[in-house]
Amino acid sequence: MNESSRAVLVLTLFVFGIIAGVAVQRVTDTGARANPYPTLDKIEEPSQTAAIANALENNDAKALAGLLDNQTLSDLRDALMSPEGAPLADIRSVKFVGATAKSGRTLAGYVVTGKDMQGSDAIVGFVLNVENGQIVGVN
Amino acid sequence: MGKLTSWMPKIVATAIGMVLVGAVVGYTLSAMLTTVITDQGWFNGTGENPAARNYMVALLQREADNLNALRPQQDVVSQAMAQQAAQQSRQQAKPLSLTYLGGASSGSFSVHIYAVEVRANDGSQQLFSLALTLLGGKVVATK
Numbered sequence: 001m002n003e004s005s006r007a008v009l010v011l012t013l014f015v016f017g018i019i020a021g022v023a024v025q026r027v028t029d030t031g032a033r034a035n036p037y038p039t040l041d042k043i044e045e046p047s048q049t050a051a052i053a054n055a056l057e058n059n060d061a062k063a064l065a066g067l068l069d070n071q072t073l074s075d076l077r078d079a080l081m082s083p084e085g086a087p088l089a090d091i092r093s094v095k096f097v098g099a100t101a102k103s104g105r106t107l108a109g110y111v112v113t114g115k116d117m118q119g120s121d122a123i124v125g126f127v128l129n130v131e132n133g134q135i136v137g138v139n
Numbered sequence: 140m141g142k143l144t145s146w147m148p149k150i151v152a153t154a155i156g157m158v159l160v161g162a163v164v165g166y167t168l169s170a171m172l173t174t175v176i177t178d179q180g181w182f183n184g185t186g187e188n189p190a191a192r193n194y195m196v197a198l199l200q201r202e203a204d205n206l207n208a209l210r211p212q213q214d215v216v217s218q219a220m221a222q223q224a225a226q227q228s229r230q231q232a233k234p235l236s237l238t239y240l241g242g243a244s245s246g247s248f249s250v251h252i253y254a255v256e257v258r259a260n261d262g263s264q265q266l267f268s269l270a271l272t273l274l275g276g277k278v279v280a281t282k
Binding site: 029037083099103122123 | 153154157158159160161162163164165166167168169170173187189192193196199200234235236237238239240241242243244245246248249250251252254256264266267268269270271272274279280282
């Protein structure tokens with residue numbers, strides 16, 4: 001066997017190995033489990049929570065102060081801690097991800113991206129709880 | 140390796156070696172790609188991360204071992220506390236529904252939000268939310 005055909009053979013075997021490795025990984029990767037529970041219907045973004053999201057995105061402290069009571073503002077501040085435990089100082093975007101409702105309670109989920117107090121990129125999620133048209137909690 | 144393969148013809152040893160090296164490279168690349176794709180929610184209609192779904196199902200079914208596998212490495216005391224919490228919650232509430240609200244990612248982090256409906260021991264139904272923060276296929280924070 002000459003040098004070039006030997007190189008082709010080695011390369012072919014290497015590629016075959018890669019394909020086999022990918023196949024084994026795909027077969028052994030279990031993926032997501034089925035959700036054994038019923039799901040609730042999604043609803044549109046509530047106007048009350050949209051106003052909060054808008055105020056956050058615009059860094060409008062005055063609007064936030066008018067929309068939420070002191071306890072809810074305190075809960076919102078806690079909810080906006082980055083995974084490293086630093087508060088989000090510079091909010092870049094506030095994305096509504098979905099909402100659902102049951103028995104008069106509505107949950108509206110948001111994901112906020114920005115920079116924390118240490119200047120690191122951060123992403124946090126929070127959920128606004130609405131009852132009777134009023135925001136009653138933040139998670 | 141030399142002694143191990145000394146009885147084989149050199150070309151056979153080379154062939155087996157190349158296939159094994161290729162397989163390790165292929166497996167590793169595929170696993171890394173899978174992690175990135177699922178973390179970012181690419182090619183997934185809902186954007187739901189399989190690790191986040193698995194975590195929520197394990198949480199509601201009180202599978203402490205599965206929960207530990209989806210969290211970063213923890214010390215033994217934290218694992219024992221998680222086992223206790225799972226046992227206590229077993230007596231407290233029955234899950235009724237699990238709804239994925241949505242999620243987003245930034246860099247290597249992603250956030251996935253769920254709504255959970257439970258029936259408490261006193262018969263009352265409660266709807267609450269959980270926001271999971273994931274990094275590298277592990278749940279690093281829950282709120």
